[in-house]
Amino acid sequence: xxxxxxxxxxxxxxxxxxxxxxHEGVVPVRAFALTAPEEDIALVSAEGxxxxxxxxxxxxxxxxxALIREELARRExxxxxxxxxxxxxxxxxxxxxxxxxxxxxxxxxxxxxxIRRLKGPGSLLIADSQGIHYLIRDRRALDAASQKxxxxxx
Amino acid sequence: xxxxxxxxxxxxxxxxxxxxxxxxxxxxxxTSDRIVLTPREIRHGERAWPLSTKLSLTHHDHAGxxxxxxxDGERLLAAWRYTLGRNPAALKFEREFNRWKECxxxxxxxxxxxxxxxxxxxxxIPPDEEECPNCARELHTxxxxxxxxxxxRFAVPYKGMLFAGFLLTLAATAAxxxxxxxxxxxxDDVLIPYQNGQPIDWAKVAWLLxxxxxxxxxxxxxxxARTYILALVSERIGADLRTTTxxxxxxxxxEYFGGKRTGDLMARIGSETDRIxxxxxxxxxxxxxxxxxxxxxxxxxxxxxxxxxxxxxxPLPIIAWLIHIVRDKLRTxxxxxxxxxxxxxxxxxxxxxxxxxxxxxAQEAREAQRFREANRHNLEVNDRLNxxxxxxxxxxxxxxxxxxxxxxxxxxxxxxxxxITVGVLTAxxxxxxxxxxxxxxxxxxxxxxxxxxxxAKRIFDILDHVSSVPEPKTPAPLPPVKGGIEIDDxxxxxxxxxxLRGVSLTIRPGEMIGLVGHSGSGKSTLVNLICRFYDVSEGxxxxxxxxxxxxxxxxxxxxxxLVLQEPFLFFGTIAENIxxxxxxxxxxxxxxxxxxxxxxxFILKQPFGYDSLVGERGQSLSGGERQRIxxxxxxxxxxxxxxxxEATSAVDTETEFEIQQALxxxxxxxxxxxxxxxxxxxxxxxxxxxxxxxxxxEIGHHDELMEKQGHYWRLYMAxxxxxxxxxxxxxxxxxx
Numbered sequence: 093x094x095x096x097x098x099x100x101x102x103x104x105x106x107x108x109x110x111x112x113x114x115h116e117g118v119v120p121v122r123a124f125a126l127t128a129p130e131e132d133i134a135l136v137s138a139e140g141x142x143x144x145x146x147x148x149x150x151x152x153x154x155x156x157x158a159l160i161r162e163e164l165a166r167r168e169x170x171x172x173x174x175x176x177x178x179x180x181x182x183x184x185x186x187x188x189x190x191x192x193x194x195x196x197x198x199x200x201x202x203x204x205x206x207i208r209r210l211k212g213p214g215s216l217l218i219a220d221s222q223g224i225h226y227l228i229r230d231r232r233a234l235d236a237a238s239q240k241x242x243x244x245x246x
Numbered sequence: 247x248x249x250x251x252x253x254x255x256x257x258x259x260x261x262x263x264x265x266x267x268x269x270x271x272x273x274x275x276x277t278s279d280r281i282v283l284t285p286r287e288i289r290h291g292e293r294a295w296p297l298s299t300k301l302s303l304t305h306h307d308h309a310g311x312x313x314x315x316x317x318d319g320e321r322l323l324a325a326w327r328y329t330l331g332r333n334p335a336a337l338k339f340e341r342e343f344n345r346w347k348e349c350x351x352x353x354x355x356x357x358x359x360x361x362x363x364x365x366x367x368x369x370x371i372p373p374d375e376e377e378c379p380n381c382a383r384e385l386h387t388x389x390x391x392x393x394x395x396x397x398x399r400f401a402v403p404y405k406g407m408l409f410a411g412f413l414l415t416l417a418a419t420a421a422x423x424x425x426x427x428x429x430x431x432x433x434d435d436v437l438i439p440y441q442n443g444q445p446i447d448w449a450k451v452a453w454l455l456x457x458x459x460x461x462x463x464x465x466x467x468x469x470x471a472r473t474y475i476l477a478l479v480s481e482r483i484g485a486d487l488r489t490t491t492x493x494x495x496x497x498x499x500x501e502y503f504g505g506k507r508t509g510d511l512m513a514r515i516g517s518e519t520d521r522i523x524x525x526x527x528x529x530x531x532x533x534x535x536x537x538x539x540x541x542x543x544x545x546x547x548x549x550x551x552x553x554x555x556x557x558x559x560x561p562l563p564i565i566a567w568l569i570h571i572v573r574d575k576l577r578t579x580x581x582x583x584x585x586x587x588x589x590x591x592x593x594x595x596x597x598x599x600x601x602x603x604x605x606x607x608a609q610e611a612r613e614a615q616r617f618r619e620a621n622r623h624n625l626e627v628n629d630r631l632n633x634x635x636x637x638x639x640x641x642x643x644x645x646x647x648x649x650x651x652x653x654x655x656x657x658x659x660x661x662x663x664x665x666i667t668v669g670v671l672t673a674x675x676x677x678x679x680x681x682x683x684x685x686x687x688x689x690x691x692x693x694x695x696x697x698x699x700x701x702a703k704r705i706f707d708i709l710d711h712v713s714s715v716p717e718p719k720t721p722a723p724l725p726p727v728k729g730g731i732e733i734d735d736x737x738x739x740x741x742x743x744x745x746l747r748g749v750s751l752t753i754r755p756g757e758m759i760g761l762v763g764h765s766g767s768g769k770s771t772l773v774n775l776i777c778r779f780y781d782v783s784e785g786x787x788x789x790x791x792x793x794x795x796x797x798x799x800x801x802x803x804x805x806x807x808l809v810l811q812e813p814f815l816f817f818g819t820i821a822e823n824i825x826x827x828x829x830x831x832x833x834x835x836x837x838x839x840x841x842x843x844x845x846x847x848f849i850l851k852q853p854f855g856y857d858s859l860v861g862e863r864g865q866s867l868s869g870g871e872r873q874r875i876x877x878x879x880x881x882x883x884x885x886x887x888x889x890x891x892e893a894t895s896a897v898d899t900e901t902e903f904e905i906q907q908a909l910x911x912x913x914x915x916x917x918x919x920x921x922x923x924x925x926x927x928x929x930x931x932x933x934x935x936x937x938x939x940x941x942x943x944e945i946g947h948h949d950e951l952m953e954k955q956g957h958y959w960r961l962y963m964a965x966x967x968x969x970x971x972x973x974x975x976x977x978x979x980x981x982x
Contacts, residue, residue: 101321169274169311182578183700195276197269204585222330224310244578246585 095144097135097156105163107135107143115143119167120160126210126217133160171197172227173218176238182245185221192226199226204245261285264342266335270311270327281326283339285346288316295323299351303340312336391695393702397522400486404479411476415531418468419538423546424461426676428454430550434669477527484523491515491708498708499715500779514708518701525698533691536684543677550673551666557656558649558678565645565682569689572638577693579631586624593617646682653678715781715799722796727789727805729755729886729917731776737784738771738940745771747940748785755886758918760931762958767937769921773889776919777806807880807912811892813872820849821856823875827883835882843878844908845871870901877908888912890920894927902927925962934958 094110097118107118117138122129135144149157171192180187186201199220201207206219216228228234231242264283271277281290288295295301300318307313312333316323328336401408432454440446492515503511540562547555597604597613604613657671731753738746746768753759761769774780775787778794787794794802807827815823824839825831831839836856840846848871852858860867860875867875873893880888890909894902906927912918913930922928934951936944936958943957951958 102317103315103322103325165273167308167311169270169309171276183696192276194274197276220310222310224329244581246582 095135097159099159105159107137109143118143120164122164122168133164135160170225170227172229173234175235176241179241179244186245190226199224201245207245263346264339266314266326266328266339267332268326268328269332270329272325272327274311274327281339283342283346288343290324290326293324297343297347297350299347301347303343305336305340307333314340390703391699393699393706394695396706397483397487397526397702400483400490401479403486404482407475407479411472411479414468414472414475415535415538418465418472419535419542421461421465421468422680423539423542423677424465425458426673426680427546428457428461429676430667430669430673432669433672434667438668473531476531480523480527480531483526484519487522487705488515488519491519491705494709494711498711498713500774501714502711511708514704518704521701522698522705525694525701529691529694529698532687536681536688539684540681543681547674547677550670551660554653554656554660554666554670554674558653558674561649561652562681562685565649566685566689568645569642569685570692572634572641573689573693575634576631576638579627579634582627583624583631586620586627590617590620590624593620642685646679649682650675650678715778717799718796720796721798722792724792724797724801725790727886729753730790731887731917732788732791733772733776733785734788735785736772736775736782736787738768738775738780739783740771745940746775746782749937749940749942750785751935751942751945753917753919755917756915757933758913758920758931760928760934761919761921761937762925762928762934762961763937764961765923768940769937770891772937773891773919773921776887777808777889778802804883805886807883807885807888807916809873809877809880809888809890809893809909809912813869813876815860815867815872815875818859819854819857820852820860820875823860824856824878824882826879831882836878839878839882840875842881842908842911843874844904844911845874845878848874868901870905873901873905874908877905877912881912886916888916888918890918890922892921892923894922894924925965936961 096108098106098108100106100116104116105118105120107115109115115137119136119138121134121136123132123134131148133146133149134142135146137143146152149160152160171194173190173192175191177189177191177196179189185203187198188201189198190196199218200222201218202221208217208219209215210217212230214228214230214232216231218226218228220226228242231239234242262282262284266281266283268279268281269276271279279291281288283289285297287297288301295316298318301316301323302319303314303316305312305314307330310330312328312330314326314328314336316325432451436446436451436454495511495515544555544559547558593613593616597617604610653671653674657666657674660666661668661671731751733749733751733753736746736749737744749768749772751759761772763769771780775782778787778799781795789797789802816826821833821836824836828835833856837846840849840856849856849858852866860872877893893909894905902924910930920928920931928934929948932947933945934948935942936951936956938957944951944954946954946958948958952962
C-alpha cells in the first residue's frame with residue numbers, strides 16, 4: 093500500500109501518494125458495478141484521472157477500507173425493489189409505486205426499453221425517467237401481485 | 247413537484263423566499279424533508295445558518311442523486327441529497343441564495359430573477375412553475391383515452407361530411423334490420439296457415455320477398471355510401487394530422503431534435519398517425535354501427551314483445567363481460583409476443599450490420615445460438631398464448647349458443663301459453679344471432695382505443711411543444727445587413743451546465759474570425775447562438791443594432807451561409823443540392839457557384855454531370871467532394887456572414903488544400919467565423935479568438951498570440967508536437 097487516504101473538513105477524500113502528491117476530491121469507482129461490485133475498484137481524481145487501482149479491498153488498512161466503503165455508499169444509489177405496490181397504467185409512461193430497501197417511493201417508467209435484463213437469472217435493472225436505476229435482484233422472488241404487474245411490462 | 251414561492255419584493259420580515267423538498271437522507275434512504283431559505287438564513291428543521299458572505303452553496307449530481315452542499319469556506323456545514331426530479335427546485339434554491347447573499351454585500355434589494363428555461367427543451371418556464379409543463383407532461387402522464395377527443399380539432403373542417411356519414415350509418419343500420427322483421431309475417435301469415443291447410447297467398451309472398459330483396463339492396467347501397475364517405479373523411483383527417491405534425495416539427499428548435507431519436511419521431515409521424523387513421527375509419531365506425539344496431543334492435547324487440555325482449559337481452563351484458571375478460575388475457579399475451587418479436591429482430595439487427603465482425607472473430611456459432619435462444623423464447627410465449635387463444639373462438643360460439651338456447655326455451659314456453667306466435671320467435675332468433683356475432687368485435691374496442699390514445703398522445707406531445715426559439719411577436723425589420731455582429735456579455739446554459747459565461751466580442755463587417763479552443767470550450771455553441779439555433783440565456787447578440795431575438799428567424803438566416811463538418815446532401819441531383827438555399831437559381835448561377843467552390847470539374851466527371859443523383863443512394867462522392875458541394879451551396883445564396891464549423895476536419899491534408907482554395911473564394915468580402923481544430927487552417931484569420939471553458943481568454947493575430955505564450959501557444963505547440971513526432975507522455979494532457 094503506497095498511498096494514504098483521509099477525509100478533509102469539506103467532506104472530500106484526500107489522497108496522498110508515496111511521492112507526496114496530494115489529490116483532493118478523490119472518488120472511488122467500481123469498474124464492474126453490476127457483475128463484480130466488490131472487486132476492481134479505482135480511485136479517480138476529481139478531473140477523472142485514475143490514481144490507484146485496487147483489484148480487491150482486502151489487505152488495505154481498516155480505516156482506508158472504511159473510508160472507501162463509506163464514500164461508495166454515499167455516492168451509490170441503486171434502490172432494490174422489494175415489492176411493486178401499484179402501477180398507474182400498463183401503457184408507458186407509467187408511474188410505479190414501489191417498496192425498496194431504501195424506503196417506499198414512486199418512479200416513472202418512460203418505456204419498456206428502460207427495463208434491462210441482467211446476466212443473473214430473473215434479475216432486472218429499471219431506469220426511471222430521472223436516470224435512477226432500480227434493481228430487481230430476482231423477479232421470481234417477488235410476491236405474486238408484484239410479479240403479475242411486472243409481467244405486463246416484460 | 248414541490249411547493250416553492252418567490253417573492254419579488256424585498257421582504258421586511260423573515261419571509262420564505264425559497265424552499266427545497268429533499269427526498270433522500272444522509273444514507274440515501276427515501277425520506278421527505280424540507281430546507282427553507284429566508285432573507286436572513288437557511289433553515290433545516292432545528293438547525294439554521296444565518297446568511298453571510300462567507301457562506302456558499304454548491305450543487306453536483308451523480309447517478310441520479312443531486313447533492314447541495316453548504317460550506318463557509320473552511321469546512322462543510324451541511325449536505326442535502328435529493329433525486330434529480332428535485333433538481334430544478336434545487337437550482338432555484340441556489341439561485342435565490344446567491345441573489346440574497348449578493349444583496350448582503352451591496353445593501354441593495356435583490357435584482358429580479360432572470361427568466362428560467364427548461365433544462366430539457368430550453369423553452370422558457372412560467373415563473374410560477376419549476377418544471378417545463380411540456381416536458382413534465384411528456385414524462386409523467388400516461389396516455390388517457392380522452393386525448394382522442396382532441397382529434398376533434400382535425401375533424402372540424404369535415405363536419406358536414408361527418409354528419410352525412412352519421413345519417414347514412416343510421417339509415418344503413420335500419421335497413422339491415424328490416425329483413426328479420428319481414429320473417430315474422432312470412433312465418434305467421436304464409437307458412438303456418440299453409441301447414442294448417444290454407445293455400446299460399448302468392449301476392450303476399452311476392453310482396454314480402456320483394457321487401458327482403460329491397461331491404462338488402464338498400465342496405466348495400468347505404469352501407470357503400472357510408473363506408474366511402476367516412477373512409478374519405480378519416481383519410482383526410484389522418485393526412486391533416488400528419489402534415490400539421492410535420493410542419494410543427496420542422497419549426498421546433500434544434501434542442502428538441504437533439505433529445506429525440508430519429509426513428510422515434512419518424513414512427514410518430516408515420517405509423518402512429520396511420521394507427522389513428524385505421525382506428526377512426528375501421529374500429530370506431532364498426533363500434534358505432536354495432537352500438538346503433540343493438541340499440542335499434544332493442545327498440546324493435548321491445549315493441550314486439552317486452553318480456554321476450556328482456557330475456558333475450560339479459561345475457562348480453564354478461565356475455566360481453568366474459569368476452570372482455572378473455573380478450574384482456576389475450577391482449578397481455580399479444581403484447582408479450584410483440585416484445586419477444588422485438589427480441590428476435592434485435593438479434594438480426596445486431597448481427598447483420600456487424601457481419602464482418604462476427605465473421606472476423608469466427609462467432610457464427612454463437613450468434614446462431616443466440617438466435618435459437620430468442621426463437622425458443624418466442625415459441626414458449628406463443629405456446630402459452632395459443633392455449634388461451636384456441637379456446638377463444640369456441641367459447642364465443644358456446645356463449646352465443648347458450649344465449650340462443652335461453653331465447654328458445656322462453657320462446658317455446660311463451661308459444662305454448664299462446665302469448666306469442668311462431669313468427670315472433672323466428673324474428674327474435676334472427677335478430678339475436680345478428681348481434682351476438684358482433685359482440686366479439688365490439689369487445690376489441692377497448693384495446694384498440696387504448697392503442698389509438700397512446701398514438702394520439704405521442705402526436706400531441708409534438709404538437710404541444712413550443713419552440714424554444716420563438717418568432718418575435720412584433721418583429722423588427724432587419725436593416726440591410728453589412729456583416730457586423732455584436733456579441734454583448736452572452737451567457738448560455740444548457741440544462742444546468744453553464745456553457746458560455748460572459749462572452750463579449752464585436753465582429754467588424756468583412757472580418758475573418760478564427761475560433762479556437764478545446765472541444766467543449768463553447769465554440770460551436772457561440773456559432774449556434776449567432777445562427778439563432780438557440781437563444782442566449784443572458785446578454786444579447788445584435789446585428790446592425792437590432793437584437794437577434796426581435797428579428798424574424800428566417801429573414802436573419804437568409805444572410806448566413808453555413809458549412810458544416812459533415813456535409814449533408816439531400817437525395818436529389820447535384821444541381822438541386824447546390825441550389826438548396828435558393829431553389830429558383832439559374833443554371834448559370836449554379837455553375838458559377840460550383841466553379842468558385844472548385845467543384846465544377848469533378849461534377850463534370852459524374853455520369854450525368856449536374857444532373858447526377860447524390861444523397862442517400864448516390865454515395866459515389868468522396869468526403870472532400872461532398873464538402874465542396876456544400877461550399878457551393880453556401881456560395882450560391884451569397885451570404886453576408888459565413889460560418890465554417892470544422893469545415894475541413896473530416897478530410898485529409900491534400901483534400902483540405904483543395905477545400906481551402908474553395909474557401910478562399912467564399913471568404914472574400916464576407917464576415918467569416920471559422921472553427922477549426924487544425925490551427926494551421928486559420929492562418930488567414932484577421933483575429934483569432936481563443937476560448938476556454940465558456941469564456942474568451944485571448945484575442946489576437948497568430949504571431950501576437952504565439953509571442954504571448956499563453957493558451958493559444960500551448961494549443962499550437964501541442965499540435966505541432968503531435969504532427970512531428972509521436973507525442974511524449976503528457977503532451978496529450980496538455981492538449982486535452
